[in-house]
Amino acid sequence: MDAPAKDTDRYFEEIEEGERYSVEDGRTITEADVVNFAGISSDFHPLHMSKTVGADSDFGGRIAHGNLVFSIAEAMVADMNPRSFSYGYDSLRFIKPVLIDTTISAHREVVETEPHSEDLGRVVYEYTVEDEDGETLLACEHITLVERE
Numbered sequence: 001m002d003a004p005a006k007d008t009d010r011y012f013e014e015i016e017e018g019e020r021y022s023v024e025d026g027r028t029i030t031e032a033d034v035v036n037f038a039g040i041s042s043d044f045h046p047l048h049m050s051k052t053v054g055a056d057s058d059f060g061g062r063i064a065h066g067n068l069v070f071s072i073a074e075a076m077v078a079d080m081n082p083r084s085f086s087y088g089y090d091s092l093r094f095i096k097p098v099l100i101d102t103t104i105s106a107h108r109e110v111v112e113t114e115p116h117s118e119d120l121g122r123v124v125y126e127y128t129v130e131d132e133d134g135e136t137l138l139a140c141e142h143i144t145l146v147e148r149e
Contacts, residue, residue, distance in 0.1 A: 001016070001018050001019055001020065002019070002020055002021065003019040003020060003021040003079070003108075003110075006021060006023075006077070006079065006080075007079060007080040007081065008079055008081050009081060009082055009083065010081060010083065010146075011083055011146065011147055011148060011149045012083075012113070012115075012120070012121025012123065012146040012147065012148045012149070013121070013148065013149050015110060015113060015121075015123050015146065016110065016113070017110050017111065017112065017113055018109070018110060019109065019110040020107065020108070020109045020110075021077055021079070021107070021108050022077070022105065022106070022107040022108075023076045023077055023105060023106050023107075024105045025103050025105055025132070026076050026103075026104065026105060026106060027072055027076060027103065027104055027106075028101060028102065028103045028104075029064045029068070029069065029072070029098055029099075029100060029101070029102050029103075029104065030100065030101070031062075031100050031101075033064065033068060033072070034048055034049075034062065034064050034065065034068065034100060035049075037064075037065050037067075037068040037071075038065070041065065041067065043065055047059070047062065047063050048062060048063060048064070048065055049062070050062070059097045059099065060099070061099045061100065062099070062100050063097040063098060063099055063100075064097075064098040064099070064100060064102075066094035066098075066138070069094070069098045069104065069129060069137065069138055070092065070094075070129075070138060070140070072104070072106075073104060073106040073127060073129045073138060074127070074142075076104075076106040077106045077107065077108040077127065078108070078142070079108070079125075079144075081144075081146065083146055083147040084123070084144045084145060084146040084147070085144065085145055086142065086143070086144055087122070087143040087144055087145045088143050089140050089141065089142055089143070090140065090141040090143065091139070091140055091141050092138075092139075092140035093138065093139050093140065094137070094138055095136050095137055095138060095139060096131075096135055096136070096137045097137075098131070098137050098138075102131050102132070102137075103131070103132050104129050104130065104131060104137065105129070105130045105131075106127065106128070106129050106130075107127065107128045107129075107130070108125045108126065108127050108142070109125065109126045110123060110124070110125055111124050111125065111126045111141070112124035115148070116145055118148070119147065119148055120145045120146060120147060120148060121145070121146050121147075121148050122143065122144070122145055122146075123143075123144045123145075123146050124141050124142070124143050124144075125141065125142040125143075125144070126139070126140075126141055127139065127140050127141070127142055
């Protein structure tokens with residue numbers, strides 16, 4: 001079942017396991033993204049920055065930072081519900097490298113809901129990121145806490 005919107009304003013009791021939200025072909029990872037992220041993160045690893053090192057690697061070119069891809073995907077599909085907040089991420093995996101100029105799709109699915117406290121419920125979203133060929137590049141679980149009615 002599809003989520004009612006990308007961003008919602010819902011209490012815990014209104015969120016159902018199995019809800020999905022996707023953005024297909026939503027964002028191309030550019031050289032500017034990689035260079036800017038390197039500057040912000042101070043991660044100037046040659047696989048990100050050197051055309052020669054990238055070309056000579058098993059990847060066949062420069063690759064984007066895993067955390068950059070994660071950040072962009074999160075922005076694409078995260079539910080910015082004002083009644084919730086992030087409780088963290090589990091099982092974050094960079095499954096395949098993301099070459100510059102790869103266009104990504106991002107998906108989220110509610111995989112678990114359970115009461116957390118008297119005031120909050122716990123909602124776990126599974127995120128996956130794919131390339132143009134449908135290959136999975138990244139996967140993780142985003143844990144949120146959501147106000148109860």
